[in-house]
Amino acid sequence: MSDIRDFRKIADEAMWNINVTDEMKNEVLRKCGQKQHVRMPALRIAAAAACGVIVAGMLYLAGILKPILPDHPGNAPESQQPGIFSAADNAADNQEVDPADHGMGIMSEQVKQWQPASLEEAGKNFGEGFLIPSGIPDEYGQADIYASGNEIGQADRVVISYSTEEHLFEIIEEKTNDTVEFADFEEVDINGVKGYLMSEDMGTETYYTQLCWTDNGIMYTIVGSLTRQEAIEIARAMNIGNRQ
Amino acid sequence: MYPLSVPKENEPKVKADISEEVKRMMDQYGNDVLRTAFMYLKDRQRAEDAFQEVFIKVYRKYGDFKGESSEKTWIIKITINLCKDILRSSWLKRVIITDRIGAGKSVSDIEERYIRKDENKRVFSAVLSLPPALREVIILYYYHGFDTPEVSSILGTKQGTVRSRLHRAREILKSKLGGGTGTGE
Numbered sequence: 001m002s003d004i005r006d007f008r009k010i011a012d013e014a015m016w017n018i019n020v021t022d023e024m025k026n027e028v029l030r031k032c033g034q035k036q037h038v039r040m041p042a043l044r045i046a047a048a049a050a051c052g053v054i055v056a057g058m059l060y061l062a063g064i065l066k067p068i069l070p071d072h073p074g075n076a077p078e079s080q081q082p083g084i085f086s087a088a089d090n091a092a093d094n095q096e097v098d099p100a101d102h103g104m105g106i107m108s109e110q111v112k113q114w115q116p117a118s119l120e121e122a123g124k125n126f127g128e129g130f131l132i133p134s135g136i137p138d139e140y141g142q143a144d145i146y147a148s149g150n151e152i153g154q155a156d157r158v159v160i161s162y163s164t165e166e167h168l169f170e171i172i173e174e175k176t177n178d179t180v181e182f183a184d185f186e187e188v189d190i191n192g193v194k195g196y197l198m199s200e201d202m203g204t205e206t207y208y209t210q211l212c213w214t215d216n217g218i219m220y221t222i223v224g225s226l227t228r229q230e231a232i233e234i235a236r237a238m239n240i241g242n243r244q
Numbered sequence: 245m246y247p248l249s250v251p252k253e254n255e256p257k258v259k260a261d262i263s264e265e266v267k268r269m270m271d272q273y274g275n276d277v278l279r280t281a282f283m284y285l286k287d288r289q290r291a292e293d294a295f296q297e298v299f300i301k302v303y304r305k306y307g308d309f310k311g312e313s314s315e316k317t318w319i320i321k322i323t324i325n326l327c328k329d330i331l332r333s334s335w336l337k338r339v340i341i342t343d344r345i346g347a348g349k350s351v352s353d354i355e356e357r358y359i360r361k362d363e364n365k366r367v368f369s370a371v372l373s374l375p376p377a378l379r380e381v382i383i384l385y386y387y388h389g390f391d392t393p394e395v396s397s398i399l400g401t402k403q404g405t406v407r408s409r410l411h412r413a414r415e416i417l418k419s420k421l422g423g424g425t426g427t428g429e
Contacts, residue, residue: 004414004417005386007367008387008388011279011387012279018282020270020275020295024295025270025271028270028295028303029266029267031296031300032263032300168375225375
């Protein structure tokens, strides 16, 4: 009989054909390198712009440039400088563009994460549609609350985590435009909204349940060590009188 | 949410050196990262995407690593935090549907594609079928060989919680596998 202490060997045998290839490594290095490639032209543009300003300034001071510029005030050298610096600024802005953050970026570094001090604060961070959980089984203590979004204090997603020594479940509230389809899930009513539930009896009084529903562009999920009925009751309690 | 508790290095390396370091780390820890991601995400393509994302993060955050934790601990922590974020961000869209415990499609798929030995297959499937909080302590403790304080540090949970989750995971595995799994903490 296998021994869990041999799990390293067991897992490696099971995943015998899951290996890193040279192609995968090269792709990583290529994407790391792209960041440099973007920066270099930006720096060159900024440097060229700065040199141009200096040269133009020297020529102007020497009285050489003035005759070749129209007298229109809008084209005076002084008024051009902001334009030049603007180009440089744009170049500098481009310096921050990182191709790896777009397209394949699963977790953009622009997404900020923080921990609201309370559910009420999380609700303020999230805004309309945030539901405060209630009816949480007594053995679960105070929730750990995590929020994320493009700006601290403006959450697109809040994860509320409840745990005991042996059990853990989470409530996730996330703004989304996606429509979700759930194959093989049981449909349940969450106060007039269709919810999708999957619950598994793990034996030894352990359950694993996932329940989700969407409402007004927000996806709500309850997932973890709960019975089917507990998850439904928590979900239904969230929708009663707790809208922010 | 998942802070990397390593201080900044005083003298950051130049980009070329960092690329070399990332290459070395991919050689050294690449399979650990890829397979850990697979055990979290249960999807090969997504595990490969996670692998790329992890080492791009390593490249960007290289200057943050000073060595207060081991290099492997640092990289596995990045891997786990990324996998958790992936699961949270797109859980319902792509994972839950195939994440049925016990007889789920993903486990069946794993069985068909990756598993060769019946006995080990049952153990591997059983571990992947554990609830996420229990599965990850098994992965960190038994697969990576981290001790309880290290697992506690990586997950940001108390050592007592790690121990109780290990105990609970072993209980479930025993139940599923007929009591044949050894323990030994």
